[in-house]
Amino acid sequence: MSTTVVANGLVAKLRVGDYDGAVSAYYHPEIVSIEPAGELREVRGVDACRQKNEWWLATYVVNGAAVDGPFIAGNQFAVRYTYDVTSRADGARTTLDEMALYLVDGNRIVREQFFYHAPGL
Numbered sequence: 001m002s003t004t005v006v007a008n009g010l011v012a013k014l015r016v017g018d019y020d021g022a023v024s025a026y027y028h029p030e031i032v033s034i035e036p037a038g039e040l041r042e043v044r045g046v047d048a049c050r051q052k053n054e055w056w057l058a059t060y061v062v063n064g065a066a067v068d069g070p071f072i073a074g075n076q077f078a079v080r081y082t083y084d085v086t087s088r089a090d091g092a093r094t095t096l097d098e099m100a101l102y103l104v105d106g107n108r109i110v111r112e113q114f115f116y117h118a119p120g121l
Contacts, residue, residue: 001106001107003072003074003075003076003077003104004072005107006026006077006102006104006107006108006109007069007070007072007077007079007102007104008070009022009025009026010022010025010026010070010079010102010109011067011069011070011079013025013026014067014079014081015065015067017062017065019053019056019057020050020053023046023049023050023053024046026108026109027046027049027108027109028046028105028108028109028110029045029046030044030045030046030110031044031045031046031049031108031109031110031111031112032044032110032111032112033048033049033052033111033112033113033114034111034112034113034114035114036114036115036116037116040052040055049112058088059087059088059089060083060085060086060087060088061085061086061088062083062084062085063084063085063086063093064083064084065081065082065083065084066080066081066082066083067079067080067081068080068081068082070102075103075104075105076101076102076103076104077101077102077104078099078100078101078102079099079100079102080097080098080099081096081097081098081099081100082095082096082097083095083096083097096116097116097117098114098115098116098117099114099115100112100113100114100115101113101115
């Protein structure tokens with residue numbers, strides 16, 4: 001698969017909330033996932049990425065989501081995510097805005113890195 005096929009496939013699955021399907025179809029077994037903050041700043045492996053998704057869904061109620069992109073350059077692509085979420089812990093509702101940069105090797109995503117719009121982070 002080309003980067004374009006991987007990128008479009010990932011975005012299509014994420015737009016409908018199929019996080020596990022996206023991981024299964026497009027993530028390399030040894031993927032590296034990097035966050036700018038939090039306890040799960042860097043995780044390795046597809047199972048760890050699934051656990052991050054489980055944490056996300058256990059932590060937030062997703063009221064709405066927008067997935068923009070992909071924006072492709074060579075073997076990389078970026079996606080912008082905007083989430084309207086409610087914290088399950090305290091009921092606070094907020095908008096989360098982030099970009100992700102993905103690196104493709106062969107037909108799988110081998111690295112993802114997230115960037116947040118969060119003043120003070």
